[in-house]
Amino acid sequence: MSTAAERSAREAAGALVIRTAPRPLTAPSHRTGGATHRGPFLEWQAVTTRSFDQDACPGALSVHQAADGALARVRLPGGVISGAALTALAQAATRFGAPDLELTSRGNLQIRGMTDTGAVADAVGDAGLLPSPTHERVRNIVASPLSGRSGGLADLRQVIGDLDAAIRREPVLAESSGRFWFGLDDGRGDISGLGTDVGVHALDGEQAALLLAGRDTGVRLSLDDAVRTLIDVAVRFVAVRGNAWRVGELAAPQDLLAGLPVTAEPGATWPPVIRPPVGWLTQNDGRITLGAGVRLGVLPARTAEFVGAVEAPVVITPWRSLLICDLDEGVADVALRVLAPMGLIFDENSPWLDVSACTGSPGCARSAADVRADAAAAVDATAEGHRHFVGCERGCGSPPDGQVLIAGPDGYRPRDRPS
Structure with missing residues (x-):
């Protein structure tokens, strides 16, 4: 924020804001990553059924015609977005759609009620959020939102970028389902319980477990090999999927492992996390992340512009909340006092x-x-x-x-x- 903005914010802020530390994150054991065992993976054949076949999952270019108008979904690998890009999306929503940004359960953003889909697509592209028109719907990556900043066993921020680039380089994956998603858990167990189609769960700073549909396969791999292995599994899924959207719809998901060595007991799962990190969160480097809940996942465009004005990295979480990261304490204090009266939730005990x-x-x-x-x-x-x-x-x-x-x-x- 500028000095003038800070001064105005300090004069305007009168609401009392609850500052809370995050719940303690217990590091999972080095063997199972905090997992529970529910039977061998290779015996699991839980097949998901559905009554419709068309994959109408929208993107920024392939929009969905909803009852309230056209809807665009902007993929944010790992939920990561810059303040400038968030501001650009908020302005596009205000000009060409409903004046809100919807946060999704996969850490993406949506604009509804669009009156000019081309203008919105241009805004998404100009913001740097559409690096591959052919792969825009398949860049579905969720990752531990605080990875590399607070807690966890490994810093997966580089893995997010490397995986996104690898997805875009693989032509076969352009034919994948728009609902297939990748999960990167830094060992704290916040992502593995979401049941992503394929993912890794860090066991330490170098090794990880390979997961299918949220279940440990027993395959162990180096984090350096994680991206290559995840892409290989995703390519195999495209080859065998038929009309399946998700790994859970396959009769034999273990076939996706294609001879990868099983060196640990398979079958472990992780309990789902459904509450976001909220409040005043101190990073490993002493700086601050502000964790903000968003009521029903609907972020007013005006509020989004104020978040963007902080000029800090933002992470959209799979729990329809957001993190404003890498803040000096003074900037964090001002941002919190401005954003709380606008409706963002910084109280981890809020019923919202x-x-x-x-x-x-x-x-x-x-x-x-x-x-x-x-x-x-x-x-x-x-x-x-x-x-x-x-x-x-x-x-x-x-x-x-x-x-x-x-x-x-x-x-x-x-x-x-x-x-």
Whole structure:
């Protein structure tokens, strides 16, 4: 922020903001990375079923025609975006769509209600967020958001960039599903529990476990070999997938390993993490990351521009929150005092962190209710665990744990979770 902006912010900020340290992150054991065992991987044949085949997963160029207009999704590998690029997207949303940015459960951003899809695509490209038109929908990478800054066993920031570049270099992957995603867990166990199609889980600063559908395959590899191995598995998936979108839809996912040596006990899984890192987070280098919850994952464009004005790296997390990173303490203090009154959540005990929702009506024609309004109305209601409100059986954006509430003519009913 400029000096003038800081001065204005200090004069304007009157709200009391709760500063909280993150919950302690327990380093997983070197053998299983904090995992639990639920049976051998090679015996697992859980096949996901669905009632539709068309992969209409949108991108910045291949938009989706929703009930409220065209929708574009901008892929952010690892959730990483610069302040300048965030500002550019916010301005595009204001000029050519609904004046909000939607945060997705894969750490991406969406613009809804677009009136000029070409102008939005140009803005995305000009911001440096569209490096490959042919591969734009398949750059689906989630990674431990605080990796290299606080906690974890390995710094995976370079791996994110290397994997993204490798995806774009492989022509075969342009034919992959737009829903296939890669996971990079730095050992703290925040990403492996999300059940990404293929991923690595760091066991220390040099070694990692290879995962398929969130399950340890027993394959061990050097982090230096992680990108090559992940790309090889993804290419094999394209070769055998048929109309499958996800590894979990394959009858024999172990075939994707193609002779990779199994040197450890397979089958371990990790418990899902559904609450984001929120508050005043001290980095390993002494600087500050601000973790901010975003109500129902909808970030007003004006607020996004203020975040961008901090001129710091931003990470969009898979929990529909954001991190503003690498801040000196004074800048962090000013940013927090400005952004909290604008609605960003810096209190890790906020009930807003326990509620999420799909788009619902009127944005989605399938929805039976305005689920965001209903979720907001239910924020202060007593409930145990996380609640995700959805407008139909598809359950878009459902987290891997907690209660999914499906709208119907008689109100909401809970969805049964698979055992």
